[in-house]
Amino acid sequence: MLEKVIGKYGEANTYVISDHGEAIIIDPQSDYEQILWKVKKYAVKGIVATHGHSDHIGGIAELAVELQVPVMVSPAEQSFLTPLDQSKLPFLLKPIREGDVIQVGMQQWQVIDTPGHSPGGISLYSKEEKILICGDALFQGSIGRTDIHGSNWEVLRQTLREKIFTLPAETTAYPGHGPETTLEKELTENPYMDWIFEKRTPN
16 A cells, blocks of 8 residues: 655655555655654554655654664665764665665565666656656656756656656656656656657757
């Protein structure tokens, strides 16, 4: 089961994936108490950061310490989460990379590298559930920003063309902000697709 936690202050979407009494938390924003309440009935296996921007990681430290679980993040994003001396961290960092599989109960969630909005952005994909949790790579009617530090338009375009839109069209995408959508809908209705597939280029 996938549950969405909406923060009090309009932060990024937080998701909880659960199955057979186990759960993981994805992109915990700063509404720490609401997230903790949501997962109290599960054995939480870890926290996943799709990327390290502040609106996606505000609750990580408190939750990781409270629940005594590792934080799973791409090595390219670790600098967002860590001081220079990692020995001072109050929680364990667990690097994840493309091809890794996160097991939650009987479900398997594949890690896919989806950089562009940030250097080490990742997504989680379940073939069985037909779900992609895509961070800030793709939104309903839009795509991730590439005008901020560490972002790259050409890398994001490659991510969307070669990683995200090669998945089945019926896949439901759960983004880091806003409502869920489907890849089929974004292929036909998202105005950025012309740029992504080279029908025209940004000004």
